[in-house]
Amino acid sequence: MLAQPTVFASSSEKNEQKVHVIGLEIGLGVCGVLLVLVGGLWAYRDAFVKKRRAMEREEKRSRREKGLVKEVKVSLMANVSDCLDKYRVYEIEELREATDGFDQRWMIHRSVYKGCIDGGLYAIKKMKWNACEELKILQKVNHGNLVKLEGFCIDPEDANCYLVYEYFENGSLHSWLHEHNEKLNWKTRLRIAIDVANGLQYIHEHTRPRVVHKDIKSTNILLDANKRAKIANFGLAKSGCNAITMHIVGTRGYIAPEYFADGLVSTKMDVFSFGVVLLELVSGRKAKDEKGNLLWMSVKGVLDGNENRKEKNLKGWMDGFLLNEVSCSMESVMNVMVVAIACLHRDPSKRPSMVDIVYALCKSDDLFLDISEDGLSPRQVNGR
Template structure:
């Protein structure tokens, strides 16, 4: 009996010590033989707390759009409220980052703005649910002092993730899902839940998994999450169940209420006589103070854009409210952009919190037919909101035309003209502004089409004046971000060239920049063609948009445009062409035969032959 008790206590002690062991806090090293420096993957996230039952809030903290979460998470709506403990898959761009001279850590960079009361620990645990740790936040933000954080300060939070190794890819492992191991979890239950195997999980993570460790679950494809169905009790049933309670409570309250009304009425009458004067005086003081505060806010905001006052029309908020029916959802175009009608014309009105100063400063420097024109702006001092009023383009975004329109498809000639228009717009901001402007968010949804299907570049909200800089604040859209910017924060005009190459692939293939499994189009393109279209010409038909194949377009012409895309997507930014060369190549696309090599391409040299 004593022997049995001894073994039981020994087993209990081992189990307890395993539970009490601290999780991995410093992060996870990159896989030594992963095939690429970055990959698209997912993190398993459970919506908890009142602030995380809105998909918009979750998309904000992870810097992705709501549809990018809804699609892999098997959600039928992006606007319906979530329920507590609702499971979600969050898309991540996982990169291998140099932490110090000896260690490379694998994580997704998420930028978070410090709010009142925030600490590295609270944000890591409460907001990101232990998908990172405060120790790792300190490692990747070595210049910040955790005990002296300022409100509004930008901090990188490293969300733990990993990319598959060459061996895992050969074994059909396409994703390593980041999952925080809970105290009551076991490896076999996780394997069953995600459609993996116990052996695969142990092989990927070792057999010393501790609670709150982030583990990486190998899967060939994302499992279909079973989402809860909101239930509600019929109105008639609720009324019947509560009828008796309401009647009884009503009688009791009625008796008490009559007595209280009589007593309160007399008291209120007496109090109102002497408070009338004081209330009038206080209201006058409040109105005066409020007016002064609003005037101060407006003066401050107007001072920020004083250079723009003589170039753009300054609208009143009442005009914009009337134009958009008080910003009714029926006028919503996308995001925070509304369609408004003023002075006999339609406008696109972008509503935003006061962060438009830089965008206005950049827009006042540019004026080109392939850039969406800013007509004016408005400052609402009551709410510190800013509204940018743009020209309205009738045919919407290129994204909508390529990926959502089922009837009005774009011909090859139209697509080629759109590519030239985009390239002309980029050439202008890269070559004809001082300092040069980098757009930083070139994508098909930021390309708008007018009545003649001519393209204009929109949304300079992330644009930067000046280039060849380093930033820790990584922003952009998954699938379009240049590798050097993602890994090192290098801002240059060549990152716009890379994004333009992705848009070219969209125009050719009709596919989205990121597929439903989170794989980037440019990655698939490189895997299929390996930088040499001529050598893999037999794969062209499988890549070109089926609609274009019906046009019997010239294969050589398409190959020329694909060759330009390959050059734009060169992993070495110094070997990507400039927009001047790209415009020249596109305009000569009918008879251009480009020569692609490891050093990029030079259209002028090729044509000179």
């Protein structure tokens, strides 16, 4: 058989095939690049549109907020117009300078800062727009055992209000009872109790309508250079009594049972909280311990039995530091415990008034001389 002849592609045909392949590759590459560019441009456009819409929304929100801030500022200034001539109106720049821009180093407690203004020290409380009620109440009260408001500031840039108070170098009663190594002696504790009682008597009996503080506790009792006490923080205070609220506020361990259960607001809820403060002064313990146990629930039975039994129970319950203090008489401590337990009665109608409490506390022989030296009037001593 004759062999079939081998067919070989010519050189020109091979070159032509290569050109076709290269052209196809270039075309595909260009298409790929174009697709990537188009995809990138589309993604960029999409991101740009989203960003522009977000900026428009932010601008609208900012305009609304500025309008709201302006509205609220005008409203607040109108509401407190009566006290504009009574208190100093600070500029926000003054307060920022006084606190180094509200630096953490100047923070006293939570949103309260220490600041130096015109060479004097002040406590500056940063608040949201709920300062109106506190300002309204503070402009009605004026008593030596209530913390004095010096002025306020409304920040035009945000929804914050600042209240400027007198500064207390000795801090809170809570810190002295539960944090300091140095202990308060019995006379100082008794004087503090009477100072607080006088402040509460004033807001309960001499304001119209009556003011209920609603947050009496050892952290809201501040001590001056002589360890004399003043009531602070009227942020939860309410004008008017015997009202019902569904919004329960306050600090567990100090809240009166009827307020916690039914929302009943009355001066007797302050009396209950004051009774817990008296227990803190006598025992040196916190109103609520780390396990959640409430101090006022531990006092049951302490004053049961005859006089010897009562004294023995009380010695086992009170602050050990006071047991070793020569000037502390058990009769005086017993008197304060009787008052405290009366304040803690489950039935608010059976709790004493602050007038009765001031009278009962002032009967202590330990303090009578001190009270006279401080120049308190016979009406304050006798509760009449």
